[in-house]
Amino acid sequence: xxxxxxxxxxxxxxxxxxxxxxxxxxxxxxxxxxxxxxxxxxxxxxxxxxxxxxxxxxxxxxxxxxxxxxxxxxxxxxxxxxxxxxxxxxxxxxxxxxxxxxxxxxxxxxxxxxxxxxxxxxxxxxxxxxxxxxxxxxxxxxxxxxxxxxxxxxxxxxxxxxxxxxxxxxxxxxxxxxxxxxxxxxxxxxxxxxxxxxxxxxxxxxxxxxxxxxxxxxxxxxxxxxxxxxxxxxxxxxxxxxxxxxxxxxxxxxxxxxxxxxxxxxxxxxxxxxxxxxxxxxxxxxxxxxx
Amino acid sequence: xxxxxxxxxxxxxxxxxxxxxxxxxxxxxxxxxxxxxxxxxxxxxxxxxxxxxxxxxxxxxxxxxxxxxxxxxxxxxxxxxxxxxxxxxxxxxxxxxxxxxxxxxxxxxxxxxxxxxxxxxxxxxxxxxxxxxxxxxxxxxxxxxxxxxxxxxxxxxxxxxxxxxxxxxxxxxxxxxxxxxxxxxxxxxxxxxxxxxxxxxxxxxxxxxxxxxxxxxxxxxxxxxxxxxxxxxxxxxxxxxxxxxxxxxxxxxxxxxxxxxxxxxxxxxxxxxxxxxxxxxxxxxxxxxxxxxxxxxxxxxxxxxxxxxxxxxxxxxxxxxxxx
Numbered sequence: 355x356x357x358x359x360x361x362x363x364x365x366x367x368x369x370x371x372x373x374x375x376x377x378x379x380x381x382x383x384x385x386x387x388x389x390x391x392x393x394x395x396x397x398x399x400x401x402x403x404x405x406x407x408x409x410x411x412x413x414x415x416x417x418x419x420x421x422x423x424x425x426x427x428x429x430x431x432x433x434x435x436x437x438x439x440x441x442x443x444x445x446x447x448x449x450x451x452x453x454x455x456x457x458x459x460x461x462x463x464x465x466x467x468x469x470x471x472x473x474x475x476x477x478x479x480x481x482x483x484x485x486x487x488x489x490x491x492x493x494x495x496x497x498x499x500x501x502x503x504x505x506x507x508x509x510x511x512x513x514x515x516x517x518x519x520x521x522x523x524x525x526x527x528x529x530x531x532x533x534x535x536x537x538x539x540x541x542x543x544x545x546x547x548x549x550x551x552x553x554x555x556x557x558x559x560x561x562x563x564x565x566x567x568x569x570x571x572x573x574x575x576x577x578x579x580x581x582x583x584x585x586x587x588x589x590x591x592x593x594x595x596x597x598x599x600x601x602x603x604x605x606x607x608x609x610x611x612x613x614x615x616x617x618x619x620x621x622x623x624x625x626x627x628x629x630x631x632x633x634x635x636x637x638x639x640x641x642x643x644x645x
Numbered sequence: 646x647x648x649x650x651x652x653x654x655x656x657x658x659x660x661x662x663x664x665x666x667x668x669x670x671x672x673x674x675x676x677x678x679x680x681x682x683x684x685x686x687x688x689x690x691x692x693x694x695x696x697x698x699x700x701x702x703x704x705x706x707x708x709x710x711x712x713x714x715x716x717x718x719x720x721x722x723x724x725x726x727x728x729x730x731x732x733x734x735x736x737x738x739x740x741x742x743x744x745x746x747x748x749x750x751x752x753x754x755x756x757x758x759x760x761x762x763x764x765x766x767x768x769x770x771x772x773x774x775x776x777x778x779x780x781x782x783x784x785x786x787x788x789x790x791x792x793x794x795x796x797x798x799x800x801x802x803x804x805x806x807x808x809x810x811x812x813x814x815x816x817x818x819x820x821x822x823x824x825x826x827x828x829x830x831x832x833x834x835x836x837x838x839x840x841x842x843x844x845x846x847x848x849x850x851x852x853x854x855x856x857x858x859x860x861x862x863x864x865x866x867x868x869x870x871x872x873x874x875x876x877x878x879x880x881x882x883x884x885x886x887x888x889x890x891x892x893x894x895x896x897x898x899x900x901x902x903x904x905x906x907x908x909x910x911x912x913x914x915x916x917x918x919x920x921x922x923x924x925x926x927x928x929x930x931x932x933x934x935x936x937x938x939x940x941x942x943x944x945x946x947x948x949x950x951x952x953x954x955x956x957x958x959x960x961x962x963x964x965x966x967x968x969x
Binding site for chain 1 (some may be wrong): 675676678679681682683686687688689690692693695696697699700701702703704706717762765766768769770774777778780781782784785788789790791792793795797798799800806807810811819839842843847854870871872876903908922925926929930935938939942943944945949950953
C-alpha cells in the first residue's frame with residue numbers, strides 16, 4: 355500500500371467503522387427475528403434472546419405450517435405477483451417500444467400522456483369508485499389489473515430500447531419484417547436485462563403491497579399474505595388454526611409465532627435477493643439516466 | 646353535420662384551409678405509416694385511459710355531492726363546499742401541521758444520510774467488505790410495509806419488546822413508544838431511514854463512479870488530503886444528482902404516505918400522526934364521505950403539483966439543473 359498521511363488513515367478508519375456499524379444496524383433486526391423464531395419458546399417468553407438463538411425448537415414453525423390460512427394467502431400472493439407482473443411487464447414493453455422509435459409521429463405526445471401520471475393522478479376515492487364500477491371489487495382482477503405500466507418504468511424501458519442499434523431495426527425493415535415481428539423477434543430477446551429489472555420491480559411491489567387488498571378484497575379466500583401478516587402482527591389475531599397440545603401453552607408460543615410468520619414471509623425475498631441484487635441496482639442506474 | 650361543414654367552409658380562409666388539409670393529409674400519412682406502432686401502444690393507452698385518466702376525471706366529485714345512485718356525472722354540483730368544509734374543520738391544521746412536520750423532519754434527517762453513506766462506501770478499499778456492506782444495507786428496502794410495522798410493534802412492545810428489554814437492562818423505565826405521542830414521529834421517521842438509506846445511496850454511488858479519476862489524481866498532486874478530495878472533488882461532481890433528488894423530495898413535501906401510518910397510529914397518537922393522506926383514507930373510504938375525501942385528496946394533489954413546479958423553477962434559477 356502506498357504511503358498515507360495520518361489524516362487520511364484516520365478518515366479511513368472512521369469510514370470503515372461507520373460502514374460496519376451501518377451494516378450491523380441493518381442486519382441486527384433480521385438476525386434477531388430469525389433467532390427468536392427458532393429458539394425454545396421458554397427463552398422467547400423470558401426475553402432472554404438478544405442476538406443468537408437460545409436452545410432450538412421448531413414447534414412454532416410446525417404450528418404455522420399446519421395452518422391452512424397462511425398457505426392459502428401464500429398461494430394468493432403468488433397468483434397476484436405472477437399475474438400482476440405479467441400484465442405490467444407486457445404493458446410497459448408495449449409502451450416503451452413505440453416510444454423508442456425516433457420516427458414515430460406520436461412519440462412526444464404519448465410520452466407526455468404517460469408522464470402526466472407521475473405528477474397528477476386520481477385520488478384514493480375516485481380509484482375506489484372506479485374499481486367498484488368496473489365490477490372488480492372483491493375479485494382477483496382488482497389487484498392484478500390496476501397496477502399496469504408505471505410511467506417511470508416505461509421511460510426506463512424506453513431509454514434501454516433506444517440503446518439497441520438502429521442498424522438492427524433498419525436491416526429487419528429492409529428484410530420486410532413488420533413492427534410486431536421486430537419487437538417480438540429482435541427487441542424482446544435483446545431486452546432481457548431490462549425485462550429482468552422490470553419483472554423484479556413489479557413482482558416485489560406486488561409481493562409487498564397490502565393496501566389495495568385491504569380495501570378491495572373483503573373475501574378471506576382471496577386475501578394475500580401481506581394482509582394475513584397484518585392481522586397477525588398488527589391486529590394481534592392468532593396465527594394458529596387449532597389448539598396447541600403438549601407442554602407449551604398457547605400464550606407462551608403466540609409471541610414466537612409472530613416471528614415465525616415474519617421469517618416465512620421474508621424467506622422468498624431474502625432467497626432471491628443475492629441473485630437479483632445486481633439487477634436491481636442496474637435498474638436504478640438506467641432509471642437515473644436522463645433522456 | 647352538413648350544416649357544420651358549410652359554416653366551416655365559409656369561415657376558413659383558403660390558405661388556412663389548404664394548410665389544414667395538408668395537415669390532415671400528413672396526419673393520415675403518418676397514421677398509415679405507423680399503424681403497427683399505434684396498434685402496439687393501443688392497449689397501454691386504453692389501460693391509462695381507464696385506470697389513470699378516468700380516476701383523474703373522477704376527482705371532479707370533490708365539487709359535487711356524490712351519490713352512488715346518480716353516479717359521477719349525475720350528482721349535484723356544489724362547487725367548493727367540501728373544500729371549505731375541510732379548511733374550516735379543526736382537522737385541517739392538524740393534518741397540515743403533521744404532514745409538514747413529518748416530511749420536513751424526514752428530509753432533514755433522511756436526505757443527508759444516503760449521501761454521506763454513498764461517499765463513505767465509495768471510499769472503501771476492501772472489495773468484499775464493501776460489497777457486503779452495500780448488499781446488507783439494501784435489504785430493508787425490499788421488506789414490506791406490513792412487516793416493517795410488525796417489527797416495530799413487536800420490538801417496541803413495552804412488555805416483551807427487545808428495545809425495552811435493553812432499556813431495562815440499563816436500568817431505564819420501559820417506554821410504550823407507539824402509545825406515546827412524543828415518540829411517534831421519531832419512530833416513524835427513524836424506521837423510514839433505516840429502511841431506505843442504503844437504497845437511496847445507489848443513485849449517488851452511480852454518480853460517484855462516473856467521476857473522472859484524473860480529477861482525484863490532480864487533487865492528490867496538489868497535496869489534497871482524502872477529506873479535501875471528498876469535499877472539493879466528489880461533492881461538487883455529484884451536486885447535480887443531489888439537486889435533482891432534492892427537487893423530487895420537495896415535490897413530495899405534502900405527500901406522506903398513508904400505507905405505513907395507518908398501520909402504526911392509534912387513537913392516542915392520532916393527534917401527532919394523522920396526515921392528509923391518512924385523513925383522506927379515513928374520511929373517504931372508511932367513513933364513506935366520498936366527496937369530502939376527494940376534496941381533501943384533490944387539495945393535496947394540487948399542492949404537490951405546485952410544489953414540484955416551484956422546486957424545479959427555483960433549481961433552474963439557482964443551479965441550472967432541472968427535471969425538465
